[in-house]
Every structure is written in C-alpha cells, then in structure tokens.
Amino acid sequence: DAKTTQPTSMDCAEGRAANLPCNHSTISGNEYVYWYRQIHSQGPQYIIHGLKNNETNEMASLIITEDRKSSTLILPHATLRDTAVYYCIVRVAGGTSYGKLTFGQGTILTVHP
Amino acid sequence: DSGVTQTPKHLITATGQRVTLRCSPRSGDLSVYWYQQSLDQGLQFLIQYYNGEERAKGNILERFSAQQFPDLHSELNLSSLELGDSALYFCASSALAVTSTDTQYFGPGTRLTVL
Numbered sequence: 687d688a689k690t691t692q693p694t695s696m697d698c699a700e701g702r703a704a705n706l707p708c709n710h711s712t713i714s715g716n717e718y719v720y721w722y723r724q725i726h727s728q729g730p731q732y733i734i735h736g737l738k739n740n741e742t743n744e745m746a747s748l749i750i751t752e753d754r755k756s757s758t759l760i761l762p763h764a765t766l767r768d769t770a771v772y773y774c775i776v777r778v779a780g781g782t783s784y785g786k787l788t789f790g791q792g793t794i795l796t797v798h799p
Numbered sequence: 800d801s802g803v804t805q806t807p808k809h810l811i812t813a814t815g816q817r818v819t820l821r822c823s824p825r826s827g828d829l830s831v832y833w834y835q836q837s838l839d840q841g842l843q844f845l846i847q848y849y850n851g852e853e854r855a856k857g858n859i860l861e862r863f864s865a866q867q868f869p870d871l872h873s874e875l876n877l878s879s880l881e882l883g884d885s886a887l888y889f890c891a892s893s894a895l896a897v898t899s900t901d902t903q904y905f906g907p908g909t910r911l912t913v914l
C-alpha cells in the first residue's frame with residue numbers, strides 16, 4: 687500500500703468546513719483512498735473512500751486530485767463531536783488478496799466553539 | 800454503532816496470565832481482522848481470518864493466536880502476558896466479496912491492562 691502524509695494537527699471553528707489534506711504521491715492505479723477517524727480511544731469509524739472521482743456521503747466529501755497524488759477530506763459543517771484523529775489510508779480494495787489497513791499517525795482535528 | 804461487537808470491554812490481569820478476547824462480526828461479514836493499539840505503536844494490524852481460515856498475518860507475536868469459528872465469531876488468545884501487552888485491541892469485519900470495496904468496520908475495542 688502507498689504511503690500517506692498528513693499534517694499532525696489542525697484546528698477548525700465550529701460550524702465551519704474542516705478541510706483535511708492527505709498526500710499519497712506514490713499511489714497506484716488500483717489503490718483506493720480511505721478515510722477513518724477515531725474519537726478518543728473508540729473504534730476507528732469509517733468515513734468515506736474513493737478511487738478517482740470525488741465522493742460525498744452523509745458524513746463528508748472526498749476530493750481527489752486528477753493525478754490522484756493527493757486528496758482532501760471535507761467535513762462541511764464541523765461540530766465539537768468531530769474532534770478526533772483522522773486517518774488517510776491508501777489500499778487495494780476488493781478481491782480476495784488484500785488484508786490489513788495500515789494506519790499512520792493521522793491528523794488530530796480539534797473543533798473549537 | 801458499527802454492528803461489530805467485542806467482549807469484554809475491559810480486562811485487567813497479571814503478567815504471565817492468558818486471556819481471550821471475543822469478536823462478533825457484522826451480520827453477513829465473512830472476514831474478521833484484529834488490531835492492537837498501544838501508546839507507542841499506534842494502530843497495528845495483527846491478523847485476518849476469512850470464513851474460518853487465516854488469510855493474512857501482521858506483527859502478531861507467537862504468544863498470540865486467533866481463530867474464527869463456524870458461526871464466524873472470532874477469538875484472540877493472548878498468553879504469557881507481559882506489561883507491554885497492555886493496549887486496546889480492536890476487531891473489524893468486512894464482507895470480503897470479490898465485487899465489494901470491502902470496507903472494514905470496527906468494534907468498540909477491548910482495553911487490556913496487564914499488571
């Protein structure tokens with residue numbers, strides 16, 4: 687799986703959009719970008735994933751650059767409950783030959799009142 | 800709620816002892832993964848089972864073992880426990896179907912404290 691680089695920490699005001707960047711310059715054509723978050727020692731929570739098109743669900747939007755070397759997770763209206771560690775993970779998906787998720791250090795997002 | 804359940808929530812034991820952590824995957828998921836999260840190592844993959852068979856192995860110690868039963872629940876056995884085994888242990892499950900994107904969903908974890 688390709689390596690990812692994320693900022694160590696970010697701040698965001700409540701109600702504003704939180705934009706979390708991730709660099710994955712060595713991503714391969716069959717690798718997806720996944721985002722998980724972990725709120726204070728709870729189990730990691732799946733947020734969203736994508737291959738090359740932008741994706742949106744009820745939690746967030748994922749913007750992947752055209753060259754796929756970087757992506758941005760957008761939380762459109764951050765709340766205090768969005769304070770968490772956010773992990774960007776690149777991995778092959780589907781089939782029967784893959785396995786683990788490789789978690790880096792992630793980005794600590796703190797949402798302020 | 801991810802649909803993955805883990806028991807117990809907390810476990811306190813002494814060095815040298817053996818414990819068993821249990822995980823029930825989401826309904827319909829065939830694959831189970833175990834992860835360890837310690838303060839100094841972060842979240843690390845231990846082992847994966849698919850439909851009862853071991854599929855992938857990570858940094859799992861020889862003192863640790865796992866299995867997945869016919870009803871698809873899984874158990875992680877930790878023996879000869881050391882202080883350094885104190886950590887959060889998470890289980891995740893996924894469908895692992897050929898046509899799926901196979902997202903892993905995590906349980907709430909078991910906090911193991913070795914005294």
